[in-house]
Amino acid sequence: MTQPRTCYVDISRYDPERGDQYPTMQRVQVPYDDSTSVLDVLQYVKEQVDSSLSYRWSCRMAICGSCGVMVNGIPKLGCKDFVRDYVAHKGVGRDHAANDAPALTIEPLAHFTGERDLVVNMDEFLTHLEAVKPYIIDPASRPNNPSAATHSQTPAQLARYQQFANCINCGLCYAACPQFGLNPEFVGPAAIALAHRYNLDSRDHGKHERMQVLNTHDGVWSCTFVGFCSDVCPKGVDPAAAVNQGKVESAKSMLIQLFKGSSIGDSRS
C-alpha cells in the first residue's frame, strides 16, 4: 500500500545434477508488503529472478499441505507465514535493503532427505502414515452397500476425534521432532494422531490392529514428549497429545496382556 519495501532472503539451493553435495544459500532481494507470504517470496524468485528454484505448493490457502519449509529454523507453511512478522520483529532489513542481513532464511523441512532446493522426500512421511491403517475398519460393514443408512454419531462423539482429523499431512511436525530426526523409523506425530483419530471414531473397530503398530518401540514409545510438534502444527491438531494419549492406551493394552497373557495390542475397551 505504501512504498514497496524490500528485504533480503536466503534460500537453500541444492541440485545434485549440477554436482552439489550439500545445499548452499542463495541471497535474493525481494519486495514485500503486509500481505506477502513466504510462498509469495518463492513465487517472486521463481518468476522474476531464477526460474530453476524448485519447491512444492498448490492451494496457497493453508489446506493442501504442500508448502512446508523451515523459516529461520522453524517449520512453517510457506503460504501461511508472512514476511511482515519477520521484518518488524527482527528489525533487520526494515524499509530498505541497505541492511543486507537476511530477514528470512528459507530451507527445506528438517529431518527429511533433501531432493532438490526446497523439495524433500515426502514418501518418508507417507509410508508411516499408511502403516497405521488410517481408515474405518468394520468387519460388519458390507462393502458398497448403498441402501444402508448412516451410522448415528452425536456431535459429542464427533468432537472426540475431530481435532485429530484436521491434519493436512504437511509434515511440519516431523521436521520439529528430534526423535524422528534421530530415528527415521519412528512412526511419528501425524501418523499416530491419525491412528488415534480412527481409534476414537465411534464407527471404527480397528483399534486392535492399529495398536500393533503403536505399541512398538518405533510406535508411541519413541516419543519423549518434546512437544514441539504441537507448537508448529498449523492446524491445531496437537499431535503430541495424540501420541501421549496413545501411550496411555498402549500401557493399558500391555498391562492387560500381562494379566491375560494374550498378544500385544489387545486393548479393545
Next chain:
Amino acid sequence: MQQHEYDVVVVGGGGAGLRAAIAAAQASDGNSRIALLSKVYPMRSHTVAAEGGAAAVTRDDDSLQAHFEDTVAGGDWLAEQGVVDYFVKHAHRELVQMEHWGCPWSRQPNGNVQVRRFGGMKTERTWFAADKTGFHMLHTLYQTALQFDAITRFDEYFVLDIGVAEDGDEREVTGVLALDIKTGALHCIRAGAVIMATGGAGRVFKFNTNGGIVTGDGMAIAYRNGVPLRDMEFVQYHPTGLPGSGILITEASRGEGGVLVNKDGYRYLQDYELGPETPLGKPQNKYMELGPRDKLSQAFWHEQQRGRTGKHGTSDVVYLDLRHLGKAFLEERLPFICELAKAYVNVDPVHEPIPIRPAVHYTMGGILTDAQCETPIQGLFAAGECASVGLHGANRLGSNSLTELLVFGRLAGEQAWQRANARRNTPAKSDDMTAKTQYWQQRISAMQQNPKHAAVSSWPQLKQDLVATMERGCGIYRDEAGLQQSLNDIHELKVAYQRMHVADSSRGYNTDLLQAIELGFSLDVAEATCLAALERRESRGAHQRLETEYQQRNDEQFLKHSLVRWRDEQPATLEWQRVDTTLSAPKVRAYGEQGNAQASTPNRTQGGKV
C-alpha cells in the same frame, strides 16, 4: 523409457480420481491392476480446498424432483436432463458411502447428518463437514483407497499425453505417457481404459479461487487428441473471493446468514431482482444472498460500474458481514473462514465485515462425454471438473460438484473396468505411443535448448499475458470486441510459446519445465473458452454478453451445447450440439420474488415425468 501394463489408468488423485479408482477396484473384486497417477500427492489435489458441502436430497420435505429442477434451472436449461436425473437419484447413496468410509460429516444433536442451505437450492440438502468438506472428503477417499491392493499409486507423475489406436473410424485409447517428476524420466503406461480426472482450469484466469495446479491439463490432452471440449464459455465466478489472493470465502457463510453490503452498508442485491430484502439472520433459499452465483457476481459488476464498491488495496470490493452471527456460532460453523480472513486480509469476521470480490471459481465445461462418462475415444473416460458429462449446463449450483465427483467418479470407474475387462484378451493394437514419446522428448529438449537470446520470452511472462487477457476479454460480462481481442492475443501467445525458453536443464523436480508445459495446456483451453464465448451470442447462466441484442437468453438459436475442436496449428473450430430437454422444457430462470411467483404458476413441463 519404462513400460508398464495396467487394466485401468486413472489420471488425477482428486475426489473424482480416487472415487473412480476405488470403484474400479471394487467392480473387479480386486482382480485388476489400477494405476492412479497424479502430478501432486493425492491429498494436495484441489478438492482439498472445497469448503461448503455436497448436495443430496435428504430431508423428508425434499424431493428428487426438486433437486432436479433446481439443477436444471440453475444451469439455465443447458444441462443434459437424463444425466441430472441419474445424478439426483444416486447422490444420497454416495454421501452415505462416504459416511461409511469415515467422512466426519457434521451432525445434528440426535446423531443424524446435518444439512445446510446453499445458493440456488430450494431447501437444505447440503451435507458438510464444518467448513472443510472437500478436505475431509479428499482425505477420507485417499485413506480409504489405501486398503485396495489393486490400486498402485504413481505420486508426482505428470501426464503429458494419451496413446490412441486408430482403426478406420474407431479410435481407442491405449494408455498414457507420463513424466516422473522426481527423475524426469518418461513412462509409458498402457491400459485397457483411461480415466481423466484432472480437475478444472481456473488458473487460466488471473483472479481465481483455484490452486496453482488447476491448469486444465486433462482437458487439453483430450482436446489435442480429438475430443471436443463442450460448453467451455461457461466459467463460474464465485461472488466471494478475498481481494489480492482470490482465496475463497465459502457460500456457506451466506447460507448460515452472512449478508453482502456495498461501501454504504446497503444490501445491494435487492436492486438486482433477488429481493425483497430478507431479515438479518433469517436467510431464505433463493433470495438475496442465496441467489445463484452468476447473478451475485453480475450484481457486483453493476455496483462497481455505479461506483458503490469500496477499496481494499488495489481491488474494488464489497463486504461480507458475519458479525451478527456471533463469535461462538462462527467458531463452530465457519472456523476456517475466520482463520483465512485473519491470515490473508487481517480481518476478524467477529468484529469486522470481510472485504470480498468475485473470482473465477469453476469450469462448467470440459471434456465431452456421454452419460456413461465415456468420450468419443473408446476407453477414454472423464469425470469430475475436467469432464462435461452435462450436469451443470450454463451454471453450476454450489455443492453439486463435490457430489458429482462421487456419482460420476464411481460410474466412470465401473465403466472403465468393464471396458478394460472386455479388452483384456484382445490383441494389442498398434498405436501412436512411440511417435508421441518422440514428440515429447523433442518438444522438451527444444524448450530447454531454445537459445535465450532468440527466444521472445519465458513462461512467467506469457502466463501473465494470458491470464490478463482472459480477465479482460472473458470476464463476468463479455462483448464481441473484447473476446475477439483476447482470441487474437491467445493466437499470438501460442506462436510465442513455440519459441519459449526454459532455463532449468535438470531432469529431477524441474518445476520450471512443468509450469511451461502446463502453460501450453492452458493456452489451448483458453482458446476454446474464448472461441465458444465469442460464438454464443446470447446471455445464459454464467455467460453474459453486454451487447443489447445479446442480453437475453435466445433458445431458438442457442439452446445448444458448444463443441470446440482442436485443429493443431490452425485456429480451433466450433460446432453446436443438441441439448436433452425431454424432462423439463425451458422456462424463465428467476430467483427472489419473481422466482416465487413463477413457482406458483402451473408447471409448463411438456416432456413427461422425472
Next chain:
Amino acid sequence: MSYKPELTGRWWLKHGHFKRYMLREATVIPLVFLLCSLLAGVFSLQDVERFSQWQAYMAHPLVIIGHTVALGAALYHAATFFVLFPRVMPIRIANYTLPARLMVAGQWAAVLAVALLCLWLVTGGRV
C-alpha cells in the same frame, strides 16, 4: 542423488523450545542429588556419629544450594508436566470435557495440599 541431513549431538541448541525441553529433562540431575542426600540420611540413622556427620553435611551451604536448585527443578518439572497432563488424559464427564485450565489449577491445588501436609508433619502439628 539426495542428501540426508544428520542430526548432530547439539541439535537441541538450535532453539528455545528444545533448550526448555532439555532443561526439563535435566531437572533429573538435582533431583538425583537430593535423593542421594536423603538416602544417605536413612543409612546414617544406624549410628549417632554418622547421623551428626550427615546433619553437618546437610547444613553445608553448597548442599543447601543444591537442594534449593532441586526444589526449583521439581517445581519447573511440575509446571511443565501439569500443562501436559490435560492433553494426555483429557477428562470427559458425560459430554463435557473438563477445561485444561481447571485441571492445571487442580494439580497445583494438590501440590499445595501436600506441601501443607508436610509442613504440618514437620512442625509437629503446631501450625
